[in-house]
Amino acid sequence: MSYLDHFNQAHNADVSGWTPWFQHDALLGYVQDSFKLRGIEFGLWRESDQGLIIPNEPEVALNQLFARFAKETYEDGLLWSWVGEPFPVKASVTDPTRFVMERTLTAPLGCLTFGVHLNGYVRTRQGIELWVAKRSQHKPTFPGKLDNMVGGGQPAGLGLFENLVKECFEEAGISETQANQAIATGTISYRHTDGRGLKRDILYCYDLELPDSFMPVCHDGEVESFQRLPIDEVLSIIAKSDAFKYNCNLVIIDFAIRHGVLTGDNTPEYAMLCERRNQLGG
Amino acid sequence: MSYLDHFNQAHNADVSGWTPWFQHDALLGYVQDSFKLRGIEFGLWRESDQGLIIPNEPEVALNQLFARFAKETYEDGLLWSWVGEPFPVKASVTDPTRFVMERTLTAPLGCLTFGVHLNGYVRTRQGIELWVAKRSQHKPTFPGKLDNMVGGGQPAGLGLFENLVKECFEEAGISETQANQAIATGTISYRHTDGRGLKRDILYCYDLELPDSFMPVCHDGEVESFQRLPIDEVLSIIAKSDAFKYNCNLVIIDFAIRHGVLTGDNTPEYAMLCERRNQLGG
Structure with a gap:
């Protein structure tokens, strides 16, 4: 794996078909023929x-229509699970919720999804150290993978920063006072398919x-453990493995770009990495 | 002008023709029919x-071929000026110089160009203040426009950071010791045409x-004056005018994104601004 490979892996969906x-x-999603x-x-x-x-x-009426469609496709075995959580459908994060659908249906229907991710770091004499989480072995998705210190999906009815503050406490025991010091730094975007949806x-x-x-403390059971590593060691893990959940690699590469760890002088693919941090287009 | 308008203005070239x-x-440029x-x-x-x-x-041999072509097109009135500076032609910033051509010819031949831009800032109790330069009225390009504190083209034979340190002293009197504290933060890229070239x-x-x-001091006569302004005031100038040189707007918007001044909660077009910071593709 190179840094660019992680972008290729995250942005692996060709929506032309x-x-x-x-x-x-308003464009709300993309579907395959079935x-x-x-x-x-x-x-x-x-x-x-x-x-x-x-x-x-x-x-x-749309809520009901999509609920009936979700139920029928689930009963016919076209959906692989049922979360039971109504997911807000939007044309963009600032778009008001247009209607809701069962969360599992958002993948085959290729809806936009939003999340908040946080890199917690410490400045030491030796340089920047990054807090890295290890996902619980009991999580249904990506069990045991390395993760950003805090990350979570964006639900309806909460601001992005409000959601971040909530997730900071749940996932890492970061107090509201501490979490309010967090700085928004930009977006990472991609189109990913695992074959079941987009x-x-x-x-x-x-x-x-x-x-x-x-010292971080997980309150919601989603994180098995935390460790603090020098940024160069984190980058070395990223460059050599897929130990991190696929999209977390991108969030850390972005951090390393913004903090001058990866530069145009030390990283041949730098301009391309900068470019590929946002890949949705439009 | 909105923030997005500045991206449209910078990235105004449609290379499909x-x-x-x-x-x-190795792709080295793009030309129009003439x-x-x-x-x-x-x-x-x-x-x-x-x-x-x-x-x-x-x-x-290529140096000579392109020198003869530059001379002939200049004498025939196809080039609007003659800088007399051999410009390195590269497929990317890390590509070794393949050959050189007269600088004015790089525009009609649509070559890649590279620059370094620096935002100098001060943290005050009231928030971030940004140093803004005003270009000399005697500059051949964009006289009197507002500019980043330091900016310059990337010549052959110097590293990016080396060039930045050099420009820091020439344009703003920033010592080498001080300039070495600068942090690389990513790239801004676009395709711009003013009708004469790309x-x-x-x-x-x-x-x-x-x-x-x-206090900055200009040593090379390229800057008429400097002023230090609260970031909100700088953003207000950008949102309402084209007082800044077209590409400097993008460098400041990127700064405001990375420092949490513009956020997903306070800026409807935030995700699109993040996306459009790099627009060259590939």
Whole structure:
């Protein structure tokens, strides 16, 4: 694995074979043929010049329509799990929630998803050290993988920073006072598919400088352990392995770029790494 | 002007109508029809499946070929000025110099150009204040426009950071000791045309935190004056005007993103601004 390989792995979806679907003019997702045809039969959408259009109906009716579609596709074995969590569908993170759908359905329907990720770090005499989390072996997704200190999906009804402060406490025992020192630093975005669906993901990234004495504590069971490592050691793990969850690699590479650890003088692919931090387009 | 308008203004070139030219497989530039045809007549390149290919000759012969082509096009009035400075032609910043050409010719031939830009800032109790330069009225390009504290083109034979340290002293009187504190923070890239040629530009950006007592002094006559402004005031100038040189707007917006001044919570177009900081593609 090189740094660029991690970008290739995260941004592995070619949506040219997928059909976009819209509410009026707002692009809400992309589907492959099986879900496209199933949706047409079901009355979820109809074909138009631009792709697929969902019915011109109020939010409540759309909630019901997508709930019935989720139930039917799940019962027919097209969905691989059922989270039971209504997920807000938006054209962008600042778009108001248009309607909700069962979370598992967002992948085959290629909806936009949003998350917050935080790099907690300490400045030492030897340089920057990064707090790294190890995901619980009991997590359904990416068990045992290395992770950013704090990370989480963006739910409806919370601001990004509000969500970050909440996740900081749950995942690492960072107090609200401490979490309020976090600095927004930009986004990482990519289109990822694991074959079952498409994740169009925008991660809102934050830095938090912590005192040498700080010790993280996980409160929600999602993290098995934390360790603090020199940034060069973290970069070496990234350059040589896929020990980190695929998208966390990108968040750390971005951190290393912004803090002058990777530079145009020491990293031949630097300009390309900078460019590929955001890959959704438009 | 909105923040996004500045990205549109910088990245205003549609290269789909331009023909790429190559040395072997290395893409070195793009030309419009007038220079394409003139180059074919002259023997500068020949047409191939992928675009135009320059002769398979050693560096010295290519230096001479491009020097003769520059002279002839200048004498025929196709070039609007003559800088008299041999410019290194590269496929990327880390590519060794393949050959050189008269600087004015790099625009109609759409070569890659590189620069270093530095935001000098001071942390005050009220927040971040940014040092802003005003370009001399005597500069041939963008006289009187606002600018980053330090900025300059990247010449052959110097490392990026070495060049930055040199420019820091020449443009703002920043000592080598002070300049060595600068932090590399990423790139800004875009394709810009002013109608006479194409600038495919990659700016290597740096931050330098300065003490409250620091006063910049211009040594090379390129800066008329400096002022220190609260970042919100600088952003307000950017949002409302084109007082800054077009590419400096992008370097400051990037600074504001990385320092948590513009965030996903306070800026609707945030994700798009993050995405558009690097627009060259590939």
